[in-house]
Amino acid sequence: MHIQTVISTNSNFMNRIVDKEFLSENVVKIVVEAPLIAKSRKPGNFIILRISDKGERIPLTIAAADEEKGTITLIAQKVGVSTEKLAKMEVGDSLHDLVGPLGKATEISKIGTILACGGGVGIAPLLPIVEGFKKAGNRVISVLAARSKDLIILEDEMRKWSDEVIIMTDDGSHGTKGLVTEGAEMVIKREKVDECIAIGPAIMMKFTSLLTKKYDIPTQASLNSIMVDGTGMCGACRVTVGGKTKFTCVDGPEFDAHQIDFDEMMMRLGGYREEEKKDYERFMSQV
Amino acid sequence: MTILSEYLKERRNEEWRAELRKKLKGKERTSIPRVKMPEVEPQERTKHQNVEVNLGLTEEQALVEASRCMDCATPTCIDGCPVQINIPEFVKNIERKEYGLAAQTLKKTSALPAVCGRVCPQEKQCEEQCFYTTKLGKDPIAIGYLERFAADWERESGEMSVPECAPANGKKIAAIGSGPASLSFAGDMAKLGYDVTVFEALHEIGGVLKYGIPEFRLPNSVVDVELENLRKMGVKFVNNFIVGRTASFDDLKEEGFEGFFVASGAGLPRFMNIPGENYNGIMSSNEYLTRVNLMGAASDDNDTPVLRGKTVAVIGGGNTAMDSVRTSKRLGAERSIIVYRRSRAEMPARVEEVNHAEEEGIEFMNLANPVEYFADEKGRVNKMRVQHMELGEPDASGRRRPVPVEGSEEDIDVDLVIVAVGVSPNPLIPSCLPELKVSKWGTIEVGDNMQSSIPVLFAGGDIVRGGATVILAMGDGRKAAASMHEYLSGEQKND
Ligand SMILES: Cc1cc2nc3c(=O)[nH]c(=O)nc-3n(C[C@H](O)[C@H](O)[C@H](O)COP(=O)(O)OP(=O)(O)OC[C@H]3O[C@@H](n4cnc5c(N)ncnc54)[C@H](O)[C@@H]3O)c2cc1C
Ligand code: FES
Numbered sequence: 001m002h003i004q005t006v007i008s009t010n011s012n013f014m015n016r017i018v019d020k021e022f023l024s025e026n027v028v029k030i031v032v033e034a035p036l037i038a039k040s041r042k043p044g045n046f047i048i049l050r051i052s053d054k055g056e057r058i059p060l061t062i063a064a065a066d067e068e069k070g071t072i073t074l075i076a077q078k079v080g081v082s083t084e085k086l087a088k089m090e091v092g093d094s095l096h097d098l099v100g101p102l103g104k105a106t107e108i109s110k111i112g113t114i115l116a117c118g119g120g121v122g123i124a125p126l127l128p129i130v131e132g133f134k135k136a137g138n139r140v141i142s143v144l145a146a147r148s149k150d151l152i153i154l155e156d157e158m159r160k161w162s163d164e165v166i167i168m169t170d171d172g173s174h175g176t177k178g179l180v181t182e183g184a185e186m187v188i189k190r191e192k193v194d195e196c197i198a199i200g201p202a203i204m205m206k207f208t209s210l211l212t213k214k215y216d217i218p219t220q221a222s223l224n225s226i227m228v229d230g231t232g233m234c235g236a237c238r239v240t241v242g243g244k245t246k247f248t249c250v251d252g253p254e255f256d257a258h259q260i261d262f263d264e265m266m267m268r269l270g271g272y273r274e275e276e277k278k279d280y281e282r283f284m285s286q287v
Numbered sequence: 288m289t290i291l292s293e294y295l296k297e298r299r300n301e302e303w304r305a306e307l308r309k310k311l312k313g314k315e316r317t318s319i320p321r322v323k324m325p326e327v328e329p330q331e332r333t334k335h336q337n338v339e340v341n342l343g344l345t346e347e348q349a350l351v352e353a354s355r356c357m358d359c360a361t362p363t364c365i366d367g368c369p370v371q372i373n374i375p376e377f378v379k380n381i382e383r384k385e386y387g388l389a390a391q392t393l394k395k396t397s398a399l400p401a402v403c404g405r406v407c408p409q410e411k412q413c414e415e416q417c418f419y420t421t422k423l424g425k426d427p428i429a430i431g432y433l434e435r436f437a438a439d440w441e442r443e444s445g446e447m448s449v450p451e452c453a454p455a456n457g458k459k460i461a462a463i464g465s466g467p468a469s470l471s472f473a474g475d476m477a478k479l480g481y482d483v484t485v486f487e488a489l490h491e492i493g494g495v496l497k498y499g500i501p502e503f504r505l506p507n508s509v510v511d512v513e514l515e516n517l518r519k520m521g522v523k524f525v526n527n528f529i530v531g532r533t534a535s536f537d538d539l540k541e542e543g544f545e546g547f548f549v550a551s552g553a554g555l556p557r558f559m560n561i562p563g564e565n566y567n568g569i570m571s572s573n574e575y576l577t578r579v580n581l582m583g584a585a586s587d588d589n590d591t592p593v594l595r596g597k598t599v600a601v602i603g604g605g606n607t608a609m610d611s612v613r614t615s616k617r618l619g620a621e622r623s624i625i626v627y628r629r630s631r632a633e634m635p636a637r638v639e640e641v642n643h644a645e646e647e648g649i650e651f652m653n654l655a656n657p658v659e660y661f662a663d664e665k666g667r668v669n670k671m672r673v674q675h676m677e678l679g680e681p682d683a684s685g686r687r688r689p690v691p692v693e694g695s696e697e698d699i700d701v702d703l704v705i706v707a708v709g710v711s712p713n714p715l716i717p718s719c720l721p722e723l724k725v726s727k728w729g730t731i732e733v734g735d736n737m738q739s740s741i742p743v744l745f746a747g748g749d750i751v752r753g754g755a756t757v758i759l760a761m762g763d764g765r766k767a768a769a770s771m772h773e774y775l776s777g778e779q780k781n782d
Contacts (some may be wrong), residue, residue, distance in 0.1 A: 003534055003542045007484055007525055034532050050490060054583065056590040057490075082590055097490040099527040142651035226589075228582070229713065231488050231529065233554040234574035238565060245558060245565065250714075264565055271567035274591035 002070070003037040015049075015095040018071060022154040026078045027121055028077050028087040029063070035070030036211060037062070038098045043108060043132040044222065044254055046125075047072070047100030048230040051089065056082045059227045059249070061125035061281070063154075075124035075153070088160060099120020102230045106220070108132040112194035113232060115187055115217070116142045117163070117180050117208050125215070125222055126199045128273045132242035134161040140281050141193075142166070143183040149174035156220060180204055181211050188215050195219070202269060206262035213258050237264050295362065298376055303757055307379055308358050317419070321426035322352040329601070329646045336585050336617045337502040340643055341405070344429075344453045349436040353382035356428045359418050364430060367416030370396045370762040374413055390441035391448075393434060394584055398471035398761050401442060401509050404435030406500060406606075407758050408637045423754055442512050449519045453480035457755025458775060461486060461539055462532045462544045463716065466494020466750025467757045468550035470513065471764035477520040479772050483524060484544075488529040488715075489665055491581060498581040499573070501610050503617070504640070531719035536744075546743055546771050550764065553692065553749035555711040559602070563660030564706070568668040570610040572603070572707035573684045579614055598637070602657055603707035604634035605754075609641060609706040612649050620703070623649050628656040628676050654689060658696065660704065671701045703713060710754045720744075728753060736770035737763060745771050 002126055004273040006014065019031035037047060040164070044063045064073040076083045089095075106129050114133045123144055134140050140161065145168040146152045152174055154165060159165050168183040169174025177181065187193060188211075196219040198208040205221040212219040225237035225248040232250035242259035246252065298304070316460070324330075326343040335605035344352065356378045373392055380389035409431035414420065417427035441447050458481050462469040465487040473483045493496045496510045518524070530536070536547065556571035558564055575593070578584040582591035599615040600758045601608050606625035615623045627634060630653050634641055645651070654676040661670040671780040678687035703773050712729040724732040724740035730753055731746040732741050739746050747763025749755055 003538060006528065007523055040533060040535070054589045056582070085590075097527050099488065099490070099529065099533070101532055226576055228577055229489065231554070232713065233556070235556045235558065235571040235578050236574045236653075238558075240565060245560065268565065268567060270665065271667075272592050272594070275594070 001236075002039070006036060007170075009177075015098040017089055017091050017093050017095070018236070018238045020089070020091050022087075023075065024150045025072065025286075027075060027151075027153055028078070029073060030070050030074050030086070030089070032095060032098065033070055034072050034098055034100075037098070038065040038067050038072050040071050041065050041072065041101040042105035044103060044106030045101035045126040046103050046230075046253065047074070047098060047101060048227070049074075049099075049104075050097040051082065051088075053084050053267070055085070056078060057097075057228060057230065058082050058086070059102070059224075059230055061128075061222070061253075063124040063127050064131075064157075066223065069106065073276070075168065077121040081153050091175075104251070104255055106132060106197075108136050112138045113139045113141065113192060115184060115193045116140060117145070117184055117197040117198045117200070117204075118142065119145050120151060120178055120206035121153065122200030122204070122222075123152070126197065127154055127157055129197055130158060131161040133253075138244045139163050141166060141187050143180055143187065144175075145169070145180035145200070147171065179207075181207050184208060185211060188217065193217050196257075202262055202266045205257060205260075206266075209257035209260070219257040220254045221250055221260060222254045223265060224269075225249075225253075225265065226269065239268070261263075292361075295373065297367070298356065298373065299360070303383060304376075304379055306357060307383055307756065311354060313357060314354050316357055316737050317423060317425065319351060320430065321355070322348045322429050322482070324429075324432055324623065326643075329648070332503065333616050335503070335611075336614065337506070340503050341435075343439055344436045348640075349433060349484070350382055352429050352433060353378050354487070355419075355736065356382070357418055363416040363418065364413040364428075365487045366651060367413040367577070369412065369756075369758050370765070372396045372413075372434075372747075374430055377437060378428065378430070381433055381437060386437055386440040387444070387446060389437035393437060394450075396621070396765075397758070398474050398765065399467060399513055399757070400434050401438035401507060402467065403507070403515070403761070404431050404433075404438055404756050405505050407431060410638045412758075414698065422492045425514060431592070431702065442509075447512070447516065448480050448711065449516060451472070452478050452520055454480065455521075456480040456484045458482060459484070459544045460548070460771070461530065461544045462548045462550065464494055464550040464552055464748070464750075465492040465524065466550055466552050466748060466769075467496060467759060468760035468764040469494070469548065470517065470547045471761040472550065472747070473513050473522045474517055474520065475765050475768035477517065477522050478773070481546075481772075483522045485524045486528045486530050490526050490580065492524050492526060494550075499607070499610070501576065501580055501614055504610065526632045529715070531716055536720065544777055548764070548767050548771065549717050549739070549744060549746040549750060550748040550760065551713045551750045553710040553754045554713040554754075556706070556710045557711060558706055558708060559657070559705065559708060561658055561660070563662065563668070566660055566662040566668045567666050568596070568662075568702055569704040569706065570594075572601070572607045572705050573710070575705045576607070576614065579618070585618055593618070594703055596620050596701070598624070598699075598701045599703040599705065600624045600626050600657075600699065602626050602708055603709070604636060605633050605707060605709070606636045606640060608705075608707035609636045609644050611707055613640075613644055613647060615703065615705070616647055624652055624659060624701075626652045626655050626700075628654065628672060628673075629686060630648050630654055630678060633686045638675075655697075655747050656689070656691070667702065668704055669700065670703060671699050671704060672696055681773045683759050684758060710749075712750050712753060716750070736773075737767035738770060738774065742774070
């Protein structure tokens, strides 16, 4: 039935924002009408959206979905022109384009104890994975980290799907003062961990991965590479995993963290920094 | 005698054709030199990404060029055309100023003549088989230019006819992908009365015609007119919809779709897997062209950025390489260099594009291949090591194999590298249909009638052939439409 609606209206008339909320000063949550994606998405999948016909194709992980209401939840941090514009959209507005679900879904099964590490806005993509693992009957321990208290997002939702939540902040304004790796190591030393998932800034994933390698714990990291099409057509999102070039959008976004070349990944993330900065300054001078 | 040659003879014997042949003596025809396509000057055209280089023939030029054609009794040019357009008939219609009829002749076999007139490798197809080339050793009739003339004339005259469609039969058909294969399939199925929906993963309809081939070669407006025509015929287009992801084949079947045509293209770019290839400033031609053509990155109004370079190296010798290198010139590069491992004669690109590139000041470094890249401290490429090659024995493709020359390495300063060494079939659809038979290269296997191992699923274009051409994709679409119609009608009878 939904397919028919999509065909007869063409998808551009859908994608309406039905709810919006700032989770912190720079992190916005929007709930969008997207019945087909809400039905077909799995934990780990992402979408690509465009705000206007001049907009970039922005990849965002699906943080949650409500199949009955036909909505998906997206969480974005203001980092540049496009996300700044997204944060300015209001309930009732429609996204110009929305396509998905993209990427491979997380492999979820009953493994035992899962250590889920989320840094900053990386907590958003971690949420559906934690939910999936919990529903599959695993023991889930989540370590959430950010610079300060107001940057820890989705704490209640994470608590709902975790057996235990450990909060780490750089300034000690919430939870324990320290880095995500310190929280994680505490858990690893305390009990047997069967698998670790790390999502957050590249540097955070790199160090989490080094830590779990030391303890020989299989670890998945979800990468936020630069993307254009998101369908495997351009190679903008390529990363080196186990010495081989992979495309994050179709081969990932999750990979065996111990095999990822994080240094190359961080270098590639900076590939458009100068162009982005110029665009950002131009945009901010206009608003 | 085959049915085709029988038919061609019959048409050739029509009175108007016989009359026209008598109008000029053979000698008079063959002494006319081949027309030159009017073009925008190189200095001017390299300032714009969206200005078409070829302006199109004037009416006078087209009339003279059409009169060169001898209307041969055995028109070998037709053998060179992958879809067997009745070439003499459309050319002779131009000669007698029946431009509309010329366009209709083209449309009997080609769904997209305005596109093919611009992008077909005529010099390897119809024009190579022209009597002038094979027997006279002269420049062939400019069949491509004339094709474009007739198609453009029809479009600009506003007399573009919307083909008549059979009464709706209520059967729903899905075409997957919106490149030339799908568009021609959709047109034919709509004519047969089917309810056709075209699904496209990207936000734009048109496949490579939109995201790949730049506007200086194929203006978007030419493609848009074709899309509008299909819409008038009742074809529906859905963008942002990935079949197999947004909804599965089973979901679509449940929705009542009875036939599927997969034309998902050869979208996966190949890299060379050499050291340093993942540095910033090295990207696939697909990424480069998509940023510029699909996302409009060359203009400041668009949010998508694209890296610019002072010295740009483009690796490859095909159409994609030429499109990329000429784009880089238009985006302000001081030096734009083609690095190709064979010699110029072996370049797979259309000859016209290679010539245009040369006129635009593109440098050609033939018989050379990159072996390693180097970067600055931020990871941006700044040097490329190439190895020189020489031609050895012919390989499987019949072209002489390039062999590296020991100790011939040379370092070249570059700040942008575009890799255009080919594409692989898009793996998305095969990966969602385990029962679908694919070759070891990942192309979908089909029979002569374009039917795959799943009976309701037909396929064509690059997903079946690997990177091929617009005309072959279009031909596949038409063949698949005819076969699917036969299959679905047969099924009905068996019920
Ligand atoms: C830069 C460039 C220049 C070229 N120049 C020439 C030329 O001068 N002359 C010539 O003859 N040929 C040229 N070619 C080749 C020619 O464009 C292709 O052979 C032709 O477009 C193939 O057509 P197609 O219909 O098979 O697929 P495509 O045009 O590749 O279209 C496939 C479409 O399917 C979509 N898709 C994929 N999977 C799905 C899915 N699951 N659901 C929905 N949609 C999906 C893709 O997004 C894409 O838009 C060129 C190619 C390129 C890249
Ligand atoms: S984003 Fe283009 S291939 Fe992944």
